Amino acid sequence: MxxxxxxxxxxxxxxxxxxxxxxxxxxxxxxxxxxxxxxxxxxxxxxxxxxxxxxxxxxLANYQDLLTDPAWWEAVRNSVVFAVLTTIGSVALGTAMAVLFTRTDLPARRFFSSALLVPVIIPGLPLLLGWTAMYAPAGYVTRWIDEHTPLPIFWDLYSVPGMALVSIGIAAPVVYLLARGALASQDASLEMAARSAGASPLRTLRTVTIPLVRPALLNSSMIVFALSLEVLGLPLILGTSNDIQFVSTYLYDNWLNVVPSQQGLVSAGAVVLLATVTVLLLIRNRLTGDVARFHTVGGKTTSAATVKLGGARWPLFAATAAYFTAVIVIPLGGLLLTAFTTILTPSIDPWTVLSxxxxxxxxxxxxxxxxxxxxxxxxxxxxxxxxxxxxxxxxxxxxxxxxxxxxxxxxxxxxxxxxxxxxxxxxxxxxxxxxxxxxxxxxxxxxxxxxxxxxxxxxxxxxxxxxxxxxxxxxxxxxxxxxxxxxxxxxxxxxxxxxxxxxxxxxxxxxxxxxxxxxxxxxxxxxxxxxxxxxxxxxxxxxxxxxxxxxxxxxxxxxxxxxxxxxxxxxxxx
Amino acid sequence: MPDLQISGLTKAFDDNVALDDVAIHGKDGELLTLLGPSGCGKSTTLWSIAGLHDPDRGRISVGDAVLFDREQGIDLPPEARECGVVFQSYAVWPNMTVADNVGYPLKLRRVKGAERADRVREVLDLVELGDLAERYPHQLSGGQQQRVALGRALAFPPRLLLLDEPFSNLDAKLRERARTWLRDLQREIGITTVFVAHDQDEALSMSDRIVVMDHGVVRQVGTPEEIYDAPADLFVADFIGTINLLEGHVLRPNRTHVEVAVPGISDPLLAAPTQPLAADAPVTLAVRPETIVIDPAPDQAGLNRVDATVVDRSYLGDHVRYRLQAGSVTLTVQTSQTIVGSTVALGLPIDRTLAYAGGGDRG
CATH class of the missing domain: 1.10.3720.10 (MetI-like)
Structure with missing residues (x-):
């Protein structure tokens, strides 16, 4: 050197x-x-x-007790029906939102695309309380409609389909996020190729765009289904009054409220639940590959290949706005009103009882x-x-x-x-x-x-x-x-x-x-x-x-x- | 500076042999280039020297220090091998200043205070980054980042300098300058250097010697001139530069040259054999485009004469490349002359027409 x-x-x-x-x-x-x-x-x-x-x-007596308990099977039935309804509803709704907000000229789609994520961002339980305060049979909105309009009350939150309705409102944004990610990462030239080959925008959507996000939809269905099977707060709050048991509440009650506590039985139930969810997620990994798990959310929303909605533009806007109001604005309002008033009922002007x-x-x-x-x-x-x-x-x-x-x-x-x-x-x-x-x-x-x-x-x-x-x-x-x-x-x-x-x-x-x-x-x-x-x-x-x-x-x-x-x-x- | 000795280096991934009994001897202070197509094993060799790959068998030593020997159970971790490595991606740490990047190997060896600062300054001057010591990597150009990486590799004097395609992220103009600069620097400090390249121009212009590899096997080791002018086999001939390959069979073997019949060309061609060839053996002739003479004088000796017609002409500034048809054979010829008319007489120099055993299969 x-x-x-x-x-x-x-x-x-x-x-x-x-x-x-x-x-x-x-x-x-x-x-x-x-x-x-x-x-x-x-x-x-x-x-x-x-x-x-x-x-x-x-x-093996714990397993025997569990599998011969009619209440367990009733709970399994309720949980499965609930999970199926939630999955179907949230996948349909979440996909529709993703397509509407990333591929069409819907007015204010930028605002909605982030505003509808509120249920993912804020804790689930307070939002659920808001829903209950407004839409339960004795809730503010339910009673107001009953007293002031001739409209029928078609929902009952204290039923399995009613609970699924609430759950869809919370799960749809999750599906929306995954579907949006898949749509955003999709090469826009694939759609342009279909367009230049002579396909109409809607046909392109149907034959190219949606089939390509199918893996993302399958992935999110499995996630939503597995999460719905184990959900605890929702059935505890909404199911108790009609004595509707889910797997989770069955385990909860047998541990905390039954005397003497059935700890062996509950442990057996937990093992069964764990095995089921594990198998579901293993299937999902097999189907979608490990990559999906690490999917990063929040890719750029491409404005390319926009589908012109034409006459449907404003009606769809109205529907989206109504959904946003019903699912997010009103429940959040319900939460705030319940917290800030001494009593919340349609017969008393809430502004007079602020506290x-x-x-x-x-x-x-x-x-x-x-x-x-x-x-x-x-x-x-x-x-x-x-x-x-x-x-x-x-x-x-x-x-x-x-x-x-x-x-x-x-x-x-x-x-x-x-x-x-x-x-x-x-x-x-x-x-x-x-x-x-x-x-x-x-x-x-x-x-x-x-x-x-x-x-x-x-x-x-x-x-x-x-x-x-x-x-x-x-x-x-x-x-x-x-x-x-x-x-x-x-x-x-x-x-x-x-x-x-x-x-x-x-x-x-x-x-x-x-x-x-x-x-x-x-x-x-x-x-x-x-x-x-x-x-x-x-x-x-x-x-x-x-x-x-x-x-x-x-x-x-x-x-x-x-x-x-x-x-x-x-x-x-x- | 000590020699680098590699012997019997073997590595297989599943059934895929990445290195097959590789032996390389790098002489003290020389710049040795590993060259070959992607997947030939050049990078695996480099990583094995650095300790970042784990060969199955073999031995690697630098001077007296054994870095790896499977039989003796020696496998020094990368940090103990004292190899300065410059990565293709540079791998300059974005959270540290230029001086901190270069000072890192010294810090790890407890070189402290003024001594460290002096050495960092000295190395930064060496790689011409003295003014940029307090900059962060994102404030530097690609070429400057590369010099930071080089400075870091040299900061604590390594036994060997290992470079993994360091110029592949630079644009063409910068690349040429960086080559000359690096070559001068390497000579100045006289460090034994192993360089991985897939660009043959890079390899030819910089190296003291080149190791041509393919499918985990060393095909030829030699100076750039030897590799270019006397390729050891058809793979090397075809891989380095452009070459015309003509298949045929031996008519008459001879000690100094063989007579070869090439289908499509009426007269037999004379060629220099690269190995003993028997009569009737299939051979492939290899001729570089720039060695072919256009319109040779009638009395010029040592040429195979062939008539050809011009098919196509590409103008490349300082030279012209012609595609010519001789009989049913297509030849590429490179020249600074202009061919007038559509037919031309060509001269293929006999001693630059090399005959290799075997047909077109260059495995």
Whole structure:
């Protein structure tokens, strides 16, 4: 070398642990948290006594009891009918919206295309409360129509089809998002080719556009169907008065309301539910390929190949606006009115009974106020820890030569297949076995860990595309520069992935703030969370303060998403 | 600087053999280019040297240091191999300044304070980026980013410099300048360099020696002149540059030249054999377009004379490329002369007409 100064010399720094040890530790920790808790549920379902009691033996009696219980089969029937109706309705509606907003000259389509996403963005439970306040048999809108117009009331929210109607309103935007993504990524020249070959716009739509998004539709049908099978809040709120049981409420009641608690039976039911949903999602993966799972939402809406609606333009606009009003504006109004008035009924002008007493109650009542601080703590601390865990696990799964990395790739998306109730029960039994003192459950860690594991797949699906878009040469360059695996991860990957971790944190925060299913089995006095408090007290008849709590939850969500969008460009996704 | 020794390097993906018993000897301070079509194994070889790929068998050493030896169970991780690598994508870390990128290998080796700052400045001057030390990569052009990558690879003096098609993301004009610049720099610091290229112009103009690879096999190792003028086999002949290939069979073998009958051409052609050829053996003749003489003088010796008609003419600025029909055979001829009229006499130099055993199949 002809360099002027002396060449540098130095010894290479090494990480504290060899790469393979770090990788094994992360892998084992991840699998124990994600897959591990399933083992105690299966065990509990096959054991004759609850696991916290001494004795007991291996038995199939729990399954026998479950499968011979007519109430179980009634619940299965209701759940399946509900899921089928929801799937058909939301796929039809979601696809129609996607086509209308991306491929036609519908007036104000830009506004609608984001406004109709509100049910995806805000927590489900407050919106559901809004629906109930307005459209239930004793709801404001229902009674107003009954008293002031000759129109018939054709809906009954307290029936299976009625519940499906509400569920469609919440699920259609999910389908819409997936279908819109598929339409946006579709090459516009395919449609132009059809047009220049002589096809009319409508024919092009029918013969080219829609068939090409069929995989996306199949994918979203499977997702909606699986989610509808496990939904808990909706049947609890709407089904109770007519005693309509779903699979989820059957498990809920047999655990919490039947004396003595049927924990073996419920565990067996949870295993059956988990197996069903797992099989459904395996079929879906087989049918649509793994790519669909990582589909990024929010591609550009192409204005190319616009179908001219002609005379149908304004009638379709009116229909869309009416739908938007009925499904989003009125329920949100219902939520706000319930929260801000002392009594909500058509016979009293709501503006004369405005008050903030419900909010006062939320502040004063220890259960309400504790729910807020608990949920916020879980969302912030749990969201942050889960984000770091997701980043580390995703890097082991995708950016290492670790032998078992593929197993981690599957494990990380599996929580999406796990119904929230099953997650809750899985952690309940895990804590029973590992922590007989109950210290973990008595702290927020119990619910926090369950929520975090449940949200893992969501955070991962936001994080992974960012990781994949970072060229592997970036970490290879660090390796050849002299960094061992962990140093390369720390000094290069983690730094470059900060924005992705920000996005992931915001989504996890929002999800964990409004999550409640797993808490059903884990909650102890002092560890209440917002969602579960709303659910329990609404059923107990305390509408006003619950709506106020819902408004607070929605407000926090919107503020955090707003900041997330500002800082990291977070977009809500399915 | 030590030599690079690769022997018996083998790698298979499922049933697909990526490297088949590859042996390469890189001499101290030379610029050795791995050249071949995509999938020939050149990149796999480079990554195996860097430790980013895991060969099934073989041995890689630089001087006394064994980087990889399957039989002895030696497989140094990439960070311990001390190879400076410049990636095709440059892989400059966008979150660090130019100086931080270049200083990274030093930081990992606990080179601190003024010593590190001095070395970074020295390397940045070497790659002519002294003024841009505090810039971020997104503020740099492609060529500048590449020089950052090179500076980073050289910052802590590596045993070897490995370059993976570093010019493929530059536009044509810049590429030419970058080649000369890199070549000068490499000579100046005298570092043994392995360079992966799929552009043959790049390989011919820069290399001390070229390794031509195909399907995981080394076809020829030689200087650019040897590779171009005396290709070892038909694959190399066809892969490097443009060449006319004429199939025929041996009429009369001879020690210095063979007489070959080419269907479609009335007179037999004389050619230089690249290996012993028997009578009646199928052969393929290879002639470079620029060696063919147009309208040779009647007394010029050492030529096969063929009459041809002009089919087509492409004007390329400094030269013209003709497509000519000789009998039923099409020949490409490159010249700066202009052919007047539609028929022309051609002279194929006997010692530049190479005869290879075998037919058109160049596997």
């Amino acid at each position: 002809t360099a002027a100064t002396a060449l540098p010399t130095g010894r290479l720094k090494h990480s504290w642990l060899p790469a393979w040890v770090t990788q094994y530790l992360l892998w084992a920790g991840g699998l124990i948290l994600i897959v591990g808790p399933i083992i105690p549920v299966v065990w509990a379902s096959l054991w004759s006594t609850p696991l916290y009691e001494a004795g007991g033996s291996l038995t 903030t007493t419900h909010f006062q109650k939320v502040v004063d009542d220890p259960v309400f106020s504790r729910s807020i601080t608990n949920s916020l703590t879980i969302a912030i601390v749990g969201g942050a820890l889960a984000t770091v865990a997701i980043a580390a696990l995703a890097i082991v799964a995708h950016r290492s030569s670790f032998r078992h990395r593929t197993s981690l790739q599957y494990a990380m998306v599996y929580p999406r297949a796990m119904p929230g109730l099953v997650t809750g029960m899985a952690f309940f039994w895990s804590f029973v076995i590992l922590d007989p003192s109950g210290a973990i459950r008595a702290s927020l860690w119990g619910i926090g860990i369950a929520f975090a594991v449940r949200s893992l797949a969501l955070g991962y699906s936001a994080f992974y595309p960012q990781l994949a878009s970072l060229g592997e040469d970036l970490d290879r360059a660090a390796r050849t520069s002299g960094a061992d695996w962990w140093t390369a991860v720390k000094t290069v990957l983690f730094k470059l992935l900060r924005p992705a971790m920000g996005v992931s944190f915001v989504l996890l925060f929002v999800a964990m703030l409004s999550d409640y299913d797993p808490a059903v089995f884990l909650v102890t006095p002092g560890t209440e969370v917002m969602g579960l408090t709303m659910l329990k007290l609404w059923i107990a008849g305390s509408a006003g303060p619950v709506a106020a709590l819902g408004v607070i939850q929605v407000a926090i969500t919107l503020v955090v998403l707003g900041f997330g969008r500002l800082l990291f460009g977070v977009r809500p996704g399915a």
